[in-house]
Amino acid sequence: MxxxxxxxxxxxxxxxxxxxxxxxxxxxxxxxxxxxxxxxxxxxxxxxxxxxxxxxxxxxxxxxxxxxxxxxxxxxxxxxxxxxxxxxxxxxxxxxxxxxxxxxxxxxxxxxxxxxxxxxxxxxxxxxxxxxxxxxxxxxxxxxxxxxxxxxxxxxxxxxxxxxxxxxxxxAGSGNDAKLVINLQLALTMQAIAESLVLAESLGLQRGQVLDMMQSSSLSSAFFGIKRSLLETEDFTPAFALKHMRKDLSLVLDAARPNGAVLPNALTSFGTYTAAVQNGLGEEDLSAVVVELLRQSGYTGENRRRDDAEGE
Incomplete structure (x- = not known):
């Protein structure tokens, strides 16, 4: 043996x-x-x-x-x-x-x-x-x-x-069950960070300073630490491609329906990640979902507030 x-x-x-x-x-x-x-x-x-x-x-x-x-x-x-x-x-x-x-x-x-x-x-x-x-x-x-x-x-x-x-x-299959649970948390965490940054953009706050604040707060995490530089530089070289998160959210929703699990935020997030894929962000890191939310909010091109903008 x-x-x-x-x-x-x-x-x-x-x-x-x-x-x-x-x-x-x-x-x-x-x-x-x-x-x-x-x-x-x-x-x-x-x-x-x-x-x-x-x-x-x-x-x-x-x-x-x-x-x-x-x-x-x-x-x-x-x-x-x-x-x-x-x-x-x-x-x-x-x-x-x-x-x-x-x-x-x-x-x-x-x-x-x-x-x-x-x-x-x-x-x-x-x-x-x-x-x-x-x-x-x-x-x-x-x-x-x-x-x-x-x-x-x-x-x-x-x-x-x-x-x-x-x-x-x-x-067999319970490992994949668990993966959907943890990836749902991951998707919603990224969506929450992205939405917070969109709100900050709309209020005229500097992104770098907002990210500093987030990292110093009790809500910071190892995940945030990994994604922080991508969000600041908007270099979304993929560590986990956005299209795969969209796929995983689809699996989450499919798994939830037969058991009657109510996941309203998962459904909303799936819509956001789907739109991001449709708008060409699928191959980027999942943190590029912030770009999709900024686009939906009208912050594109010259409308975007940047930390290095004139007068800052």
């Missing part, structure tokens, strides 16, 4: 090397795992090659003969296409493999995948992560896990190589 545990930690197929997946795969490699990384977009593998990670453009190679398979895709559609299509993951995965799905998808989709993998005698965990690209690089992500607890404990050392903490919530 001990030898099996060692093997389990050594051979890992990592599927999806985008803004989050690439640093996570690299952390596994640096922790001593034999990682084979795959991405549908070959250019997203280049940086990993330069850092010594084995990569492949052949999905079968990334999936077969692995003890653990990590999936880190952008949404339900991407994951379904890769897993269930002809020649996809299900066609190549071997009995005894542990699949760790770290993508943020609908809980119902996660439970369906768990059943599909179980039919292939493959263990399945959903383990989406809370945190952005910076946290992925530094290993400060938090894993939210659902599935068989014994399987979770078995692969916990691997999860620990990518995350600072792991929360186990129960059966």
């Amino acid at each position: 001990g030898a099996r545990m060692v093997e389990l930690k050594e051979r890992v197929g990592f599927i999806g090397t985008g803004i989050m997946g690439a640093p996570m795969a690299l952390r596994l490699k640096e922790a001593g795992y034999a990682v084979t990384a795959y991405n549908r977009t070959e250019s997203k593998l280049v940086a990993l090659v330069e850092q010594g990670v084995e990569v492949t453009v052949d999905l079968a190679t990334a999936v077969r003969h692995q003890e653990v398979l990590v999936l880190m895709l952008s949404d339900d559609a991407a994951l379904t296409a890769l897993v269930e299509s002809r020649g996809g993951v299900l066609a190549h995965v071997q009995p005894g493999t542990v699949v760790i799905n770290m993508s943020t998808i609908a809980p119902l989709s996660s439970r369906r995948l768990a059943s599909a993998f179980a039919a292939k005698e493959v263990s399945y965990l959903d383990a989406p992560v809370s945190g952005s690209a910076g946290a992925a690089k530094s290993g400060q992500l938090v894993a939210l896990v659902g599935g068989d607890k014994a399987v979770f404990e078995r692969v916990r050392p691997l999860l620990s190589a990518m995350t600072k903490e792991q929360f186990y919530f129960g059966e």
